[in-house]
Amino acid sequence: MQTVNTLHMLRTALAQLCGQSDRAGGRIALVPTMGALHEGHLTLVRRAAAEADHVVVSIFVNPKQFGANEDLDAYPRQLAADAAMLEAEGVALLWAPTAEAMYPAGFATNVSVAGVSDGLCGAARPGHFDGVATVVLKLFNQVTPDMAFFGEKDFQQLAVIRAMARDLDLTRPHVDAIIGVPTVREADGLAMSSRNRYLLPEHRTAAASLPRAMRTAVAAIESGAAIGEALGQLEDEILAAGFSSIDYVTLADSRSLAPLIALGSDPARLLVAARIGGTRLIDNMAVGPARG
Ligand code: AMP
Numbered sequence: 001m002q003t004v005n006t007l008h009m010l011r012t013a014l015a016q017l018c019g020q021s022d023r024a025g026g027r028i029a030l031v032p033t034m035g036a037l038h039e040g041h042l043t044l045v046r047r048a049a050a051e052a053d054h055v056v057v058s059i060f061v062n063p064k065q066f067g068a069n070e071d072l073d074a075y076p077r078q079l080a081a082d083a084a085m086l087e088a089e090g091v092a093l094l095w096a097p098t099a100e101a102m103y104p105a106g107f108a109t110n111v112s113v114a115g116v117s118d119g120l121c122g123a124a125r126p127g128h129f130d131g132v133a134t135v136v137l138k139l140f141n142q143v144t145p146d147m148a149f150f151g152e153k154d155f156q157q158l159a160v161i162r163a164m165a166r167d168l169d170l171t172r173p174h175v176d177a178i179i180g181v182p183t184v185r186e187a188d189g190l191a192m193s194s195r196n197r198y199l200l201p202e203h204r205t206a207a208a209s210l211p212r213a214m215r216t217a218v219a220a221i222e223s224g225a226a227i228g229e230a231l232g233q234l235e236d237e238i239l240a241a242g243f244s245s246i247d248y249v250t251l252a253d254s255r256s257l258a259p260l261i262a263l264g265s266d267p268a269r270l271l272v273a274a275r276i277g278g279t280r281l282i283d284n285m286a287v288g289p290a291r292g
Helices: 009-019 039-050 079-089 119-123 128-143 152-167 194-197 201-207 209-222 227-240
Strands: 003-004 028-033 052-057 093-095 148-153 177-180 243-251 268-276 279-286
Touching: 003 009, 009 093, 009 128, 009 194, 028 039, 028 093, 028 128, 028 194, 039 052, 039 148, 039 177, 052 079, 052 128, 079 093, 093 128, 119 128, 119 152, 119 243, 128 152, 148 152, 152 177, 152 268, 152 279, 194 279, 201 209, 201 268, 209 227, 209 268, 209 279, 227 243
Parallel strands: 003 093, 028 052, 028 148, 052 093, 148 177
Antiparallel strands: 243 268, 268 279
């Protein structure tokens, strides 16, 4: 595996990987990450390897998607350990740009996907999805992958990227496939996240109540409980489990993320963001007969 951190090195490495620029060397899959890799990330890498000839992983802790009071400085960074994990997975290329390589002096462009970015995490973290869309579009242009893999763990992020790809015609030779991968969970059901390592042991134990309570709410809604009541009960259970606050507990249309007050024929999603011990956790689950 080659690790590169300048655009020039990336382009040289991609050209080597593909033979020449006509992609004779095969299909490229991109897996964008912020590093501090866990089994969730590695599952994306394995899916990518199953569907493409070469896997490119990016590791970039993107300052544009962190708010002023968020954990940019504290965000875990462990490039050498991450590189070893990716090497063991057979990844061809690790793109680990410096902040200066990604955002040179004078960088002035902002990509904003209205609507789907606005509610949920977008409301709690103003500007977050502009930062995500901006960096992901740059990554697509830098790597020009045939497909890119994202986790359903960050369900709104996936919806934002799909909307951007549709709106901006990110078809071949850029990206003709945005592939969502189901959330990978710890044995007790907690969704894997680089931020789980912030949790103290007692908070880590209590955090597993979140997916448990969400599953109960999904079952209740699917068996016809009133949405408002089921969501209210879920909020109560989350707070009773030791979470200090809730950013949102919402049932939404899976594609538009517009809040739903009743299940229809379109796929629906239960989405939650809540804080425990100062750490903000998010999770989501499919709801309804379509289980979308
Ligand atoms: P991050 O490094 O947190 O930005 O995540 C990089 C990619 O890995 C994103 O597409 C995430 O949605 C995905 N990801 C993170 N955690 C998980 C998980 N537990 N299961 C599946 N995908 C995940």
